[in-house]
Amino acid sequence: MDSWQTDIGVGTGFDQMVLDGLGLQKDAVVGYITKNKPTYIQFETWIKQQPATRLDAASIEKLNAAIRGYHHDEGTVQSVLGENELPSDIGIRDAVTLNRIDDWKCFHEAFLK
Numbered sequence: 001m002d003s004w005q006t007d008i009g010v011g012t013g014f015d016q017m018v019l020d021g022l023g024l025q026k027d028a029v030v031g032y033i034t035k036n037k038p039t040y041i042q043f044e045t046w047i048k049q050q051p052a053t054r055l056d057a058a059s060i061e062k063l064n065a066a067i068r069g070y071h072h073d074e075g076t077v078q079s080v081l082g083e084n085e086l087p088s089d090i091g092i093r094d095a096v097t098l099n100r101i102d103d104w105k106c107f108h109e110a111f112l113k
Helices: 014-021 026-036 042-049 057-068 074-083 096-110
Strands: none
Touching: 014 026, 014 057, 026 042, 057 096, 074 096
């Protein structure tokens, strides 16, 4: 799980991939979020205003393809599967699916509190 929930950090996986793919600077993003605590729409508007931002169709497709093809390291795979009581040989390796499984676990735990 990325550290956004606790310290407005930027993880080295999807977080950094998105920043790089969109042409955003990590320090500027973290600074903006920390200082302004924007809503989703406010953050999206800010992103569109950044001078080096790449939001053209080709850049977005390149980023989406990279995300779809990203796989977590084996330790992360086994951790997510284990924490969700899934067998290690289930065949799930892609980060998108594993992150969804992890997100639903977190949502479920928060809902039960």
